[in-house]
Amino acid sequence: MNFDFIQPLLKEDKTKIILLVIDGLGGTPLDWGGLTELETASTPNLDELAAHGLCGLHQPIGAGITPGSGPSHLALFGYDPCKYMVGRGVLSALGIDFDLTSQDVAARGNFCTINEQGEITDRRAGRISTDKNKDLCALLKKVILPDIEVFVKTVKEHRFLLVLRGEGLSGDIPDTDPQNVDLKPFEPKPRSLEGVKTAALVTTFVEQAQRILKDHRPANMVLLRGFSQRPQWPLFDEVFGLKAAAIAAYPMYLGLARLIGMKPFHSNNTIEDELDVLENQWKNFDFFYIHIKSTDSAGEDGDFNRKVRLIEKVDQNIPRIRSLEPNVMIVTGDHSTPAALKSHSWHPVPTILWARHCRPDGVDHFGERACLSGGLGPNFPAVDLMPFALANAFRLDKFGA
C-alpha cells in the first residue's frame, strides 16, 4: 500500500485497534500427518475470535522469503519491508536500547580470531562469553578518533555494537566482514563521496582495535558489518492517523516501533504484565501493538510442547483483551518459527482480523489449515493488514466518486 494513496483517504474516528503479535506463531507438524503447534494447542478463545472474524495466512515479505524480525514487523505495521530497510547496525542498537541520534553511524561487530598472516580462522572467536565480551569492550574504549565519539557496547557472546558519533558521517560503506574464513578482513572502501570520511575513521578504528586486542586471542580482531544510520521514515501517526502504543519486553521491538513514532512501553516478559500496560494506557491511544516473545524462543529452541503451552497461555488472556472492547483486533505472528526447524521460516503466518462488520468466512477455529479457507486468503501480503484494519475501524474514506 502506497502511503501517498492512503493518506488522502484517512478520516478521524474514535475507534481502537489492537495488533497482537505472537512472535513466530506459525509452525509445521513434527512428523507427516501430525499437527502444527497452533493446531495442537487448545485455543477456545482464539477459535471464537476466528469464528466471528476474518481468517487467512499472511506472507510477511514475499513467496519463500524467511524474514528477520525487523522487516516482518515493519510489514505488519504497513511499511513495505523491501522499501523501508533497517541496517543491521541500527537493529543492533535498537536491540540493546542504545538511543541513536541523527549524528550516529552504527555497525554490528563480531570479535573474531585471525592468524599471524591476518587471515580469519574463526569469525566468532569461539563464541567467547558475554563477560569476556564486556572486558574487551572496556578495553576498546581506548580507541581515539579525531572529533568523533566512539561507543563500543556488548550485545551477547562475540557480538558487539559500534557507534561513531560526529559531524558528516555516513552509513554508505561496505562491511569489513568477508563472511568467510581464510580471508583477511576487508578494508572499508567508500562507495560514495559521502562515505569517504567514515571509511577512513573505520579503518583507523579497526587498526587501533587490532593493536589493543593482539594478545587476547581467540578474540584478537574485530569484524564490522551493516553500517547504517537511524532512518528518517514517515511516522505511523502521519501515515495512518493513529496514535500508537507499543508494548513489549524486548528492546529491539520497542526500538523498531519508536523508529516510526510509536510510543514504547516496556513491560516484563509475561502477557499478564503486558496487558496491565494495555489497560493502563487504553484511554490514551488509538492503536496498540502488543508483542509476545516467548513463542518464538520456544520455536527456536525446537521445543514444540513449550510453544503449544505458550500459545495456550495467550489464548487464556484473550477474554481480558476483548473486555476492553476494541473495534478491531488482529491476532497474528510476525513470521513462522516451526519447532521442527528451530528457526524462523518462510511459511505463511496464521491471522485473525476481528471487527463488527467482518463478513463471515466459515472458518471456526484458529489453525494453519483452517485459515487456508479464510476470507483474507492463504497468502495475502502482510502489509495489507493495516488498510484492512483501518477500513474495519471506519477510518478510511471512499476512493474516487
Add this chain to the structure above:
Amino acid sequence: MNFDFIQPLLKEDKTKIILLVIDGLGGTPLDWGGLTELETASTPNLDELAAHGLCGLHQPIGAGITPGSGPSHLALFGYDPCKYMVGRGVLSALGIDFDLTSQDVAARGNFCTINEQGEITDRRAGRISTDKNKDLCALLKKVILPDIEVFVKTVKEHRFLLVLRGEGLSGDIPDTDPQNVDLKPFEPKPRSLEGVKTAALVTTFVEQAQRILKDHRPANMVLLRGFSQRPQWPLFDEVFGLKAAAIAAYPMYLGLARLIGMKPFHSNNTIEDELDVLENQWKNFDFFYIHIKSTDSAGEDGDFNRKVRLIEKVDQNIPRIRSLEPNVMIVTGDHSTPAALKSHSWHPVPTILWARHCRPDGVDHFGERACLSGGLGPNFPAVDLMPFALANAFRLDKFGA
C-alpha cells in the same frame, strides 16, 4: 495488467463476452451468524452458472479500500483505477450527460452559506431543493468571462456542474472548497504554469457568483472542487480488440463507458428493458457491459430485503441472457454495498466467470462464502477479469515460444 503486455497477444475471434454488473452486489449479514443479501436470495440460475463456471471475490482497488463507482468500474473494464483517475468535475458532467469537449474544464459545485465575514457556515446551503438549484443556475448565466463559454448546470439539491470552455484551459488548479466550515473558501492558486489562466478565470467566476447570490441566503456562495478535463485514455477497442456496447439507465455509467470508447445505449431502469437493448444489439458488438443500478440503491437505503428481491429479479433474467449463447459471461458487482452499512464498502465482491472451458472449482452456488473457495480466489484484483475473459474467449495468443 499492463496494456503494452497484452496488446501484442490479442487475436481476433467472433466470440462474445457479457459483463453483467450488479451494482453494490456484495453484502454482509445484518447480525452475527446471519446470511448476506446474496446468500439469502434464491438464485437457482446464478447457482447453475456458478456451478459450471469459475467463482471468486474481487478487490476493486486494493486491500481495505472502499471504491467510488468511477474507479470500481474502470477496474472491471481492465483499467488500473489508480492510474486512470477521473476527476470529480468530469464525473459530475458524465452524471448529467453533459457532453464534454477537449476544450472544457469541469468542476463539481456546491451552493453553500457564508456569514458576513465570508466564512462558510453550511457547505450544502441547507440542502436546497433541486428546483431552487435550477433558479440559481439560471441566475449564474449572467456571469461573463472573457473569450470563455460558461455552463452552470443543476445536478441535484445543492450540487451543480460548472464547465468553462475555451482555449488554453487546464484542470490543474486546487479546490476552492476547504471541506470544512468556519473557513473562507480558498482562492484557486495555480499549481503549474498551465493553470494560471484557468485559476484567474475561476477567481472571477466566484467573485461574480458571490455578487449575484448575495441576497439568496442560504445559497449565497459557491464552492468548487475536482477541476478536471476529459481524459485521453487508450480506447477499450484498441486495448482489448473488442467492439463494446454499454447498456445502462444512469448517465454516469454510460458516460464512463463512453470515455473509453464503448458505445453507450440508454435504457429504462429495469433489467427487462436492458435485455431488450442487449438482444437488439447482439449482432453488432463483441462485448456487452450491462449495468444494474437498483441493488446498490437498496443497499444504500439499508433495505436488506429489497436488495434480496432485486438480486432474485436479476437471477430470473439469467436464462434470457444465456439463450443468446455468449462465449464468456461475467456476473459480479462493481463493489459491495452492504445494507448493514448503508454505503459502499471495502468488502471483496462475489464473482462468476462462466465459459465453456472453465476448470471446475467445486463451487455450486453463488454467495460470498461459497465464492471464497472458488478458482478465482478470495481476493483477486478486479483488473484481472478482462484478461481472464479474453483468454476464455480465445482472444489471446500464447506468450513467448
